[in-house]
Amino acid sequence: MTEAQQKAASNKVLCTVSRISPLTPTVQQVILTPKAPVEFKAGQYLQIYLSDTDKRPFSIACAPGFSCDGQPALELQIGGAVTDAYASQALAHLTEHLNAGSEVLVQVGLGEAFWREESPRPIILLAGGTGFSYVHSIASAIANADIKRPVQLYWGLRHSQAGYAEAELAAWQAAHPEYQLHMVVQEPGADWQGRTGFVHQAVLDDHANLAGFDIYIAGPFAMVGVVRDAFLAQGAVREQMYADAFAWL
Ligand SMILES: Cc1cc2nc3c(=O)[nH]c(=O)nc-3n(C[C@H](O)[C@H](O)[C@H](O)COP(=O)(O)OP(=O)(O)OC[C@H]3O[C@@H](n4cnc5c(N)ncnc54)[C@H](O)[C@@H]3O)c2cc1C
Missing domain, CATH: 3.40.50.80 (Nucleotide-binding domain of ferredoxin-NADP reductase (FNR) module)
Incomplete structure (x- = not known):
């Protein structure tokens, strides 16, 4: 397990679904408010737990330090093809929790394709x-x-x-x-x-x-x-x- 993978394993957090709003007719912006501080790097992704066995990866769309309505927050951009069950099932799960005011479980700070800030290359x-x-x-x-x-x-x-x-x-x-x-x-x-x-x-x-x-x-x-x-x-x-x-x- 790499250092990044070890860190991500402990980076599970409950989040309130604060907002779901359309960016286009098929892409939704989702704002999650974590119940505890989370760490991630620009370009990493999170996994939404739809159930114990069904986790779906989505890129974290914001940079570290993002906040919404004065609260540290995570932004997602979910959607694409109307027929895309992968995205639409995750959006249905998030909408259900938005309406119920309940929390979703996510694992933050996953992936190795994060921005290499120190690199001098274009x-x-x-x-x-x-x-x-x-x-x-x-x-x-x-x-x-x-x-x-x-x-x-x-x-x-x-x-x-x-x-x-x-x-x-x-x-x-x-x-x-x-x-x-x-x-x-x-x-x-x-x-x-x-x-x-x-x-x-x-x-x-x-x-x-x-x-x-x-x-x-x-x-x-x-x-x-x-x-x-x-x-x-x-x-x-x-x-x-x-x-x-x-x-x-
Ligand atoms: C780690 C991870 C993170 C993910 N994060 C997200 C997320 O944040 N949001 C989300 O909705 N989904 C996410 N997904 C799921 C997946 O990446 C999306 O389903 C996918 O990006 C949807 O693309 P689209 O339908 O918008 O693109 P399309 O509309 O199908 O294509 C957009 C463009 O891509 C290029 N393209 C498409 N097909 C080809 C091809 N065969 N050859 C060459 N170029 C091609 C073309 O330029 C095309 O115009 C993630 C998956 C993983 C594994």
Whole structure:
């Protein structure tokens, strides 16, 4: 067991479900208020216990130190495809506890794909769909730390209407001279004038050699597998690529 795994094992906490509100018609922002202090790093995930045997991992969308209504809190962004039972069952569980005013059990501070703050390398943050939750945590931490290392955030969406967090995306860009945002839409409508296709292809098109970057990745499993192989073939260094989904592939 790594040191991080040992710490996470003791990091179980009951949380009040303080709020569930829509970010888009299919993605919900969930605010949990822990009953005891919790520790985590930007880019880690938590597991929600739906039962003793059914635990579901979700990225913690906020940076450490986040608070809501004056209370230390945890933010999640859950959803995506309407047919996604993985997310909708977790949301139903959280909604039930919100309505009952009861607490859910979560385990916080999981995963090894956390932000390496001390690294001097430029950063690529790559999100597919609700993988943005993971990227949101790291981008928030970078903004809080006021780090001016080059950051390129790529967010791939199936449709242009699937995006959210416009105010934060604009604020991160305005505050950081070497920060670039690339939105990439897979199935564009007539309203979309920007980049199109799979989001990782935009990274490959922009960077002939990925060796110099720290690369943080989250999204559907099918995407993460494709990205790992394509980026390694274009020079990315395996030890500088971070994605908790690698452990499931
Ligand atoms: C540790 C962990 C944490 C998780 N955290 C969350 C969370 O916080 N919130 C949540 O809702 N779910 C989470 N999940 C579940 C899972 O990651 C989501 O179900 C997934 O991200 C949903 O993606 P989507 O439907 O929004 O993406 P989609 O809309 O299916 O795709 C978005 C984009 O990804 C790219 N893409 C998709 N498929 C491919 C492909 N085959 N090849 C190349 N590119 C592709 C494209 O650019 C596409 O536009 C987590 C899972 C794990 C294991």
